[in-house]
Amino acid sequence: MLQNTREGYLADPLYGGNRDMVGWKMIGFPGARYDYRPYIDRRGEDLQLTPLSLIPND
DSSP states (O other): OHHHHHHHHHSOGGGTOSGGGHHHHHHTOOBSOSOOGGGTTOTTOOOOOOOBOSSOOO
């Protein structure tokens, strides 16, 4: 049950958990981005990226 709770809290909101991406915001995960190449050389910096989900924004 603990494992399922962790998975739901850190999963993409598309799957029904992690409402408003609070789990990602808590750990600083930027979400499901297409490309991270612009950030490769910025190791250790706080990039201030808002999390993105797989759910399309209309």
